[in-house]
Amino acid sequence: MDDGYPTPTSISQKATVALLVQPPISPSSASKIPQGILDNNLHLGYLGRHLLQGLPARYTSQDASQSWLLFWSLQSLSLLKVELDEGNKKRASDTILAMQNPAGAFGGGPGQAPHLLPTYAAICTMGIVGSPSTWSQINRPSLYQFFMSLKEPDGSFRVSQRGEVDVRGVYCLLAVAKLLGMMTRELVLGTREWVRSCQTYEGGFASATIGVGEQSAPLGEAHGGYTFCALAAWVLLESEFPSDKGSKSINLKSLRRWLVNMQGDEDELYGFRGRTNKLVDGCYSWWVGGCFKLLAELEERRGMSGKDAEEPIWNPEGLKQYILYAAQHPAGGLRDKPPKSPDMYHTLYCLAGLSVAQYAATASTTTSTSTTSSTSTSPTFRTIAQSAPSQTSNAPPSLNATDPLFNLTQTHAEAMMAYFKSGEVEAFQ
Amino acid sequence: MSSPTTSAPEPPRYADRPEWSDVIPVEQYENVNPLAPIFYKDIYKDAADYFRGIVKTGEKSQRVLDLTERIIRLNPAHYTAWQYRYETLLAIEADLEDELRLMDELAITYLKTYQVWHHRRLLMLKIRKPATELVFIAKTFREDAKNYHTWSYRQWLLAYFNDDSLWSGELDFVDELLNADIRNNSAWHHRFFTVFQSGVRDGEQDTERILRRELIYVKQSISLAPNNASAWNYLRGILDHNGIPYSKMIAFVQPYTLPNDDQKADLVDLDNPPPSKDAHLPCAAAVEFLADIYEAEGGDSMLKATELWKSLGNEHDVARKKYWEYRIREGLRAIQT
Ligand SMILES: [Zn+2]
Numbered sequence: 068m069d070d071g072y073p074t075p076t077s078i079s080q081k082a083t084v085a086l087l088v089q090p091p092i093s094p095s096s097a098s099k100i101p102q103g104i105l106d107n108n109l110h111l112g113y114l115g116r117h118l119l120q121g122l123p124a125r126y127t128s129q130d131a132s133q134s135w136l137l138f139w140s141l142q143s144l145s146l147l148k149v150e151l152d153e154g155n156k157k158r159a160s161d162t163i164l165a166m167q168n169p170a171g172a173f174g175g176g177p178g179q180a181p182h183l184l185p186t187y188a189a190i191c192t193m194g195i196v197g198s199p200s201t202w203s204q205i206n207r208p209s210l211y212q213f214f215m216s217l218k219e220p221d222g223s224f225r226v227s228q229r230g231e232v233d234v235r236g237v238y239c240l241l242a243v244a245k246l247l248g249m250m251t252r253e254l255v256l257g258t259r260e261w262v263r264s265c266q267t268y269e270g271g272f273a274s275a276t277i278g279v280g281e282q283s284a285p286l287g288e289a290h291g292g293y294t295f296c297a298l299a300a301w302v303l304l305e306s307e308f309p310s311d312k313g314s315k316s317i318n319l320k321s322l323r324r325w326l327v328n329m330q331g332d333e334d335e336l337y338g339f340r341g342r343t344n345k346l347v348d349g350c351y352s353w354w355v356g357g358c359f360k361l362l363a364e365l366e367e368r369r370g371m372s373g374k375d376a377e378e379p380i381w382n383p384e385g386l387k388q389y390i391l392y393a394a395q396h397p398a399g400g401l402r403d404k405p406p407k408s409p410d411m412y413h414t415l416y417c418l419a420g421l422s423v424a425q426y427a428a429t430a431s432t433t434t435s436t437s438t439t440s441s442t443s444t445s446p447t448f449r450t451i452a453q454s455a456p457s458q459t460s461n462a463p464p465s466l467n468a469t470d471p472l473f474n475l476t477q478t479h480a481e482a483m484m485a486y487f488k489s490g491e492v493e494a495f496q
Numbered sequence: 497m498s499s500p501t502t503s504a505p506e507p508p509r510y511a512d513r514p515e516w517s518d519v520i521p522v523e524q525y526e527n528v529n530p531l532a533p534i535f536y537k538d539i540y541k542d543a544a545d546y547f548r549g550i551v552k553t554g555e556k557s558q559r560v561l562d563l564t565e566r567i568i569r570l571n572p573a574h575y576t577a578w579q580y581r582y583e584t585l586l587a588i589e590a591d592l593e594d595e596l597r598l599m600d601e602l603a604i605t606y607l608k609t610y611q612v613w614h615h616r617r618l619l620m621l622k623i624r625k626p627a628t629e630l631v632f633i634a635k636t637f638r639e640d641a642k643n644y645h646t647w648s649y650r651q652w653l654l655a656y657f658n659d660d661s662l663w664s665g666e667l668d669f670v671d672e673l674l675n676a677d678i679r680n681n682s683a684w685h686h687r688f689f690t691v692f693q694s695g696v697r698d699g700e701q702d703t704e705r706i707l708r709r710e711l712i713y714v715k716q717s718i719s720l721a722p723n724n725a726s727a728w729n730y731l732r733g734i735l736d737h738n739g740i741p742y743s744k745m746i747a748f749v750q751p752y753t754l755p756n757d758d759q760k761a762d763l764v765d766l767d768n769p770p771p772s773k774d775a776h777l778p779c780a781a782a783v784e785f786l787a788d789i790y791e792a793e794g795g796d797s798m799l800k801a802t803e804l805w806k807s808l809g810n811e812h813d814v815a816r817k818k819y820w821e822y823r824i825r826e827g828l829r830a831i832q833t
Contacts, residue, residue, distance in 0.1 A: 068723040069721070069723075070720075070722055070724075070775045070776055071772065071773075071774025071775070072720055072772065072774065074676070074677040074678055074679050074680075075641070075676070075677045075679075076677050076679035076680060077679060118532045119531070121532065121533040121534065121535055122532060122533070122534045122535065123535060124534070124535055124536060124537050126534045127534060127536055127537070127570065127571050128573060129573075130534060130536070130540075130544070130571050130573075130574060131571070131573050131574050131575055132573070133532075133534075136534075140532060155531065158529060158530070158531045159531045161528045161529075161530075162525075162528060162530040162532075165525060165528045165530070174576065175575065175576070177525060177528075178522065178524065178548045178551060178576075179575075179576040180575065180576040180579055182575060227575065227579065228579070229579060229582065229618065230575065230579070230614065231610060231614045231617075267685065267688075267733075268688055268729070268730075268732070268733030268737060269685075269729045273648075274644070274648055275648070277651070277652060277655045277656065279658060279693060279694045279695055280658070280694075280695035281695070282693055282694075282695060284651070284693035284694065285689075285693075286648040286651050286655075287644050287647055287682075287685070288681055288682055288684075288685035289685075290644065327816050327819040328725065328816075330815060330816065332815045333814070337815060342642075342682075343681040343725050343729060344679045344680070344724070344725060345642065378818070378821075378822070379818055380818050380819045380822040381816075381818060381819065382815060382816070382817070382818055385815065
């Protein structure tokens with residue numbers, strides 16, 4: 068809709084829409100993708116290939132994100148209701164532990180400097196493949212000290228020593244603190260207010276905030292990734308230390324409006340964009356789509372939601388279309404948009420978004436229970452539950468649900484939190 | 497592998513350079529058979545092994561700058577190499593302006609990397625010459641006018657150094673970018689940042705006049721291309737920020753809620769520019785805006801609001817039907833209690 072007034076934005080928008088309506092080219096035989104079915108086996112093949120055989124040289128750009136590569140692929144498997152065999156679980160923990168720094172935090176690879184982002188990915192990966200025997204190797208006292216050493220007077224955190232300050236780091240720190248039972252008042256003093264000040268006039272959140280004179284101003288425009296991090300950080304803080312009635316909150320009304328406006332129209336197959344007037348992209352299926360559960364949780368806390376709170380305010384059926392038709396790559400893996408190649412990052416965030424859409428679409432009608440049947444499909448992968456093909460129609464979820472705060476299955480997150488709450492763990496302070 | 501036009505001769509590996517023979521390279525994984533290993537090219541593995549060797553001994557020297565530059569050019573997201581490079585620059589008291597010139601090239605090549613921009617910020621904290629930086633940034637917008645890192649870096653420069661002379665060119669700068677693309681949301685955000693979130697500067701004390709100027713600007717932008725979410729969000733933003741009720745805009749908004757056939761081509765009202773003749777009407781954002789006005793009025797007007805929400809869900813903005821249904825539920829709940 069360019070109102071007869073084309074600009075670079077509307078021109079690239081038009082070009083993208085043209086690519087979205089073309090059916091995906093299928094080099095392989097009878098593909099499930101043109102039918103809008105999630106091709107579990109195709110994606111399992113893609114993930115297994117990368118995990119076991121390794122990644123081609125173009126992944127050198129991810130050399131400082133090695134714990135992320137593991138998290139993206141292993142959490143994708145969890146969503147697909149599959150887990151590694153014991154031998155490869157051990158290999159995964161060993162790989163992660165090789166990235167642990169004497170400072171207690173994790174680097175992007177062995178010998179790399181400690182950093183909040185790879186630490187989140189490492190801890191989550193340990194949550195997926197670990198057990199108390201490997202969790203006991205996480206050095207909480209040092210990690211807590213490292214966290215405190217990154218703290219700024221305004222309540223924010225640097226991502227690493229001398230690193231940048233942004234809301235991704237704050238989220239990663241809080242998620243890890245929660246999983247490892249290290250959320251203290253000292254740690255999060257001032258953080259609430261800092262996160263709040265990242266909200267922009269559009270309703271979404273920016274990367275960071277800066278003081279200008281007496282005011283503070285968001286650095287950068289409202290953005291899907293930062294909005295997820297800010298909102299999840301906010302919910303983590305609220306659930307640990309509920310705020311008093313009088314204290315300033317984030318603006319839920321403008322946030323809600325901004326979130327629903329990130330969803331594309333029919334000609335964009337209802338995918339999500341990450342900023343106003345930008346193009347749809349599969350990864351925002353999670354970054355934006357994942358926000359609605361968090362928002363609902365906040366509304367519930369404030370007693371704002373009526374009895375029909377289960378009814379989603381966005382279009383989960385629509386989002387399925389984008390992921391199944393446009394984001395699935397015919398050779399396996401998921402992606403930003405056609406004609407791009409798939410990668411591990413987009414594979415996880417598209418699948419996580421699809422999971423959110425599946426559960427949101429059925430929330431008001433059925434409550435789903437997954438049946439656990441540990442059938443062995445290969446020596447490497449074990450199916451942990453029966454999976455049915457997914458359709459864009461109102462079918463029961465074929466994927467596992469994912470916890471909106473961590474992007475872990477609830478079983479994994481809860482087991483880890485329970486372990487670190489138990490008396491047998493050494494104190495961190 | 498590479499085409500003849502792009503292939504430059506590969507620089508010699510550190511393992512083959514006698515002047516590096518005193519460094520013991522360190523393998524990445526010892527005693528671990530990693531899952532999802534990356535198959536690096538030789539040249540990267542060589543540099544990374546020597547870098548780990550250097551980090552181990554803690555050497556900070558000129559040759560470390562050479563090594564870290566090689567790693568950064570092969571993988572600009574290697575934050576440890578950046579961090580170590582910065583510490584080395586300080587330790588050997590290198591000329592930071594030279595470093596900045598090197599960064600001019602790297603910033604354009606690796607525009608989307610966090611580290612190039614953060615390193616620049618660290619340099620600027622020492623060099624403290626923000627004015628020339630603004631000129632450089634403007635140049636990078638020719639490559640990508642919506643680059644998030646670049647915009648937040650620009651905003652940081654302005655706010656951190658917070659000097660009137662720095663701010664003075666910003667509005668013209670934004671104008672230029674919005675003239676090139678009125679849908680550039682990054683530029684709209686920057687306008688908001690500059691006008692409303694940077695404190696009050698010389699010549700801007702008359703807030704009434706500023707507000708009036710901004711309202712005219714955004715209305716004219718909407719009139720050129722009415723279905724532009726960025727402009728509507730800016731309008732809402734400045735009204736919210738200044739505590740002005742949306743109802744003050746009713747005369748402006750109403751024509752945009754009507755179909756093209758119902759437009760009255762009468763007097764030219766500068767305060768309320770009409771939709772362009774090629775506009776796609778009714779404009780959903782205007783219908784939403786009008787519904788917000790009715791909702792705020794409450795009472796009987798709430799029913800007018802629900803009618804508009806219904807029309808959005810069924811006709812003008814079907815993709816968001818569930819949201820409009822939610823608005824109707826909430827609206828009705830509000831007048832029942
Ligand atoms: Zn993406």
